Amino acid sequence: MTRRKTRLAVIAVAAAIAATVVSAFPAAAGANNRDKQHTATPIEHLVVIFQENVSFDHYFATYPNAVNPTGEPTFQAAPHTPPVNGLTPALLTHNPNAANPARLDRSEALTCDQDHDYTPEQKAFDGGKMDKFVENTQTASCSPPAISKPGLVMDYYDGNTVTALWNYAQHFAMSDNSYDTVFGPSTPGALNLVSGQTHGATPTSANKEVAGGTLIGDLDPTFDDCSTGTTVAMSGPNVGDLLNTKRVTWGFFQGGFRPTTSANPASGTNAACKSSHANVGGASVGDYSAHHQPFQYYASTANPHHLPPSSPAAIGHTDAANHQYDLTDFSTALQGGHLPAVSFLKAAKYQDGHAGYSDPLDEQRFLVDVINALQGSKDWGSTAVVIAYDDSDGWYDHQPSPNVNSSQSPLDALTAPGICGSAAPPLAGFQDRCGYGPRLPLLVISPFAKQNFVDHTVTDQTSILRFVEDNWLCGQRIGGGSFDALAGPLTGMFDFPHSHAGNFILDPASGARTQS
Numbered sequence: 001m002t003r004r005k006t007r008l009a010v011i012a013v014a015a016a017i018a019a020t021v022v023s024a025f026p027a028a029a030g031a032n033n034r035d036k037q038h039t040a041t042p043i044e045h046l047v048v049i050f051q052e053n054v055s056f057d058h059y060f061a062t063y064p065n066a067v068n069p070t071g072e073p074t075f076q077a078a079p080h081t082p083p084v085n086g087l088t089p090a091l092l093t094h095n096p097n098a099a100n101p102a103r104l105d106r107s108e109a110l111t112c113d114q115d116h117d118y119t120p121e122q123k124a125f126d127g128g129k130m131d132k133f134v135e136n137t138q139t140a141s142c143s144p145p146a147i148s149k150p151g152l153v154m155d156y157y158d159g160n161t162v163t164a165l166w167n168y169a170q171h172f173a174m175s176d177n178s179y180d181t182v183f184g185p186s187t188p189g190a191l192n193l194v195s196g197q198t199h200g201a202t203p204t205s206a207n208k209e210v211a212g213g214t215l216i217g218d219l220d221p222t223f224d225d226c227s228t229g230t231t232v233a234m235s236g237p238n239v240g241d242l243l244n245t246k247r248v249t250w251g252f253f254q255g256g257f258r259p260t261t262s263a264n265p266a267s268g269t270n271a272a273c274k275s276s277h278a279n280v281g282g283a284s285v286g287d288y289s290a291h292h293q294p295f296q297y298y299a300s301t302a303n304p305h306h307l308p309p310s311s312p313a314a315i316g317h318t319d320a321a322n323h324q325y326d327l328t329d330f331s332t333a334l335q336g337g338h339l340p341a342v343s344f345l346k347a348a349k350y351q352d353g354h355a356g357y358s359d360p361l362d363e364q365r366f367l368v369d370v371i372n373a374l375q376g377s378k379d380w381g382s383t384a385v386v387i388a389y390d391d392s393d394g395w396y397d398h399q400p401s402p403n404v405n406s407s408q409s410p411l412d413a414l415t416a417p418g419i420c421g422s423a424a425p426p427l428a429g430f431q432d433r434c435g436y437g438p439r440l441p442l443l444v445i446s447p448f449a450k451q452n453f454v455d456h457t458v459t460d461q462t463s464i465l466r467f468v469e470d471n472w473l474c475g476q477r478i479g480g481g482s483f484d485a486l487a488g489p490l491t492g493m494f495d496f497p498h499s500h501a502g503n504f505i506l507d508p509a510s511g512a513r514t515q516s
Contacts, residue, residue: 037249039341039471040472041448041471043446044379044382045383046342046383046386046467047386048342048345048385049347049388050193051347051353051388052352052353052354052358052390052391053186053354053355053393054389056176057101057395057396057397058156058397059156059162059165060166060169060174060176061086061087061156062086062087063086063166064077064084064159065077065158066158066160068160073160073510075159075160075167081170081452085177085399085456087398097132097133097396099151100154101156103156104156105160106361109281109359109360110145110146110147110279110281110355110359111152111359112141112142113142113354113356113357114138114139114394114395115137116391116392116393116394117184118182118184118216118217119413120136120137120394121136121137121394121437121438122183122414123136123413124136125401127415127416129400130396130400133154134151134153136394139394140153145283146355146356153396155396156395156396162360162364163364163511163512164364164368164506165443167506167511167513168387168506169443169454171451171504172443172449172451173455174441174444174453174493175441175455175456175459175493176456177399177457177458178439178441178460178463179402179435179437179458179459179460179461180390180401180460180461181437181461181462181483182434182483183435183437183438185218186218186292186391187217187218187219187291188216190291190293191234191294193344193390193461193462194295195236195465196485196487197483198215199214199428199430199481200213200235200236201213201233201234202222202233203219204230207219207230207232209232212431212432214433220232221233221290221291221293223302223304224302224306225263225271225273225305226259227291234298236478237480238294239468239478240295242476243341243342243472248342248473249316249341250316250323250341250343251340251342251343252293252346253343254288254292254324254326254327254348255348255349255352256273256288256349257273257288257293258275258308258326258328259273260274261274263305270305273287273306278350279350279357280362283357285349285358287349292390296324302324303320303324306324306326308329309321309325312333313338315329315338327346334374342468347363348366351366364511365509368508369508372505372508376503380503381499384444384449385444385445386443386444388464389442391437392437392439397439399439401436402436403420403422405426405427406426407433407434408431409431427482429481435483442459444490446494448494448496448498448499450493450494450495455492457488457489457492459489459490460486461483463487463489464490465478465482465487466484466487469484
């Protein structure tokens with residue numbers, strides 16, 4: 001059987017599974033007879049904005065102190081702003097790496113994409129000494145308009161460029177102790193967000209990105225018309241399956257998911273996802289990235305042909321779209337008063353923050369537009385927004401992560417060649433899930449978020465999964481070796497007895513506050 005026929009066959013399986021689910025939960029009934037969805041906290045709507053490829057130090061190294069040069073937005077910290085575990089004067093001027101960290105200004109928003117593969121990131125940690133980033137994860141030279149320079153992997157932005165994020169940290173809650181669940185690039189991070197599991201991968205052909213059944217790289221999902229090359233399918237449950245069982249409304253909304261050419265299954269023609277936008281440097285960037293869409297890896301939650309929802313009222317319920325949507329559908333749901341209980345948002349590529357094709361300025365515009373719109377909605381009083389990231393891109397961060405899951409395979413190199421952590425058996429015995437990985441930014445924006453607060457609780461990407469499980473699913477866990485069994489809680493970032501009235505509206509271009 002040819003590769004194309006194999007993909008069509010597995011997509012047909014996914015479509016059949018989705019059809020079975022649709023018949024079990026008719027969209028019209030769900031939309032018109034919405035059950036009251038019990039929550040363990042006052043949060044009735046969670047919006048997870050899952051961005052790309054940023055380490056904590058890359059965005060918050062000197063928080064809350066910005067340089068404030070002429071011509072850039074000014075950032076002034078509020079009195080009594082708590083410090084974070086950032087870069088000390090010694091780490092800025094006498095760093096153990098081969099280069100010292102340097103500040104990037106707004107004119108340097110577009111940079112080279114760094115090396116963020118599973119093994120190089122472990123080597124950069126050098127057993128916890130955090131001193132081999134230049135040798136192992138740096139990409140110092142790339143094509144313009146991205147800037148190139150020696151030592152780039154060490155560099156960071158401050159509140160004059162990532163102004164909106166620093167302002168959100170001032171008014172809401174942030175963590176300085178949250179980590180990538182495992183080492184490696186985007187897809188493992190996305191899968192951990194929704195299942196805590198990167199094992200159970202079946203590629204359409206042998207590929208080095210799958211090691212012993214564990215996905216460590218960025219292969220596209222099998223159940224997606226817009227995938228290319230060797231693809232991979234995941235087994236086991238994800239949080240979407242659990243939410244469906246409890247009839248909790250949810251959706252994954254991604255820029256560019258709406259196809260530019262519709263599928264024609266009768267003729268074997270796949271949908272095409274060819275929309276694009278220009279980034280801040282003027283480069284045209286395709287909107288959709290298949291390997292950023294975690295639910296398309298699972299037959300049970302995939303929408304292979306990128307079908308639209310049957311109606312605005314059906315968004316969040318099970319119909320032909322199977323909970324997988326375009327970002328425009330999120331706007332439709334929000335404006336129409338149909339915001340799902342749990343929403344995952346993925347920006348179009350030019351706004352997702354991924355170095356090489358995106359940047360913090362385009363990213364800021366997306367974040368602020370979404371959060372401003374949410375604050376203007378009727379549901380804001382019961383909403384929490386979590387801003388999180390899928391991986392570090394290999395950018396320098398000085399804080400070694402706690403090792404909570406060992407792995408001993410030829411691809412591991414954290415403790416020694418072929419070793420990550422202790423000799424204790426890894427979760428469920430699955431190798432090549434060395435974790436935790438690099439430290440990442442994490443913010444909670446909500447009327448119930450603590451104000452100007454820095455949380456030091458150890459958390460990871462599956463802490464978001466745990467919050468969904470605890471809030472809507474009575475603490476049910478994925479099981480089968482999922483990292484959610486180890487995840488620290490996000491609840492330390494909330495003050496549930498008190499709701500802080502008033503909106504915090506920012507300017508999308510500057511990130512500065514525009515009104516109270």
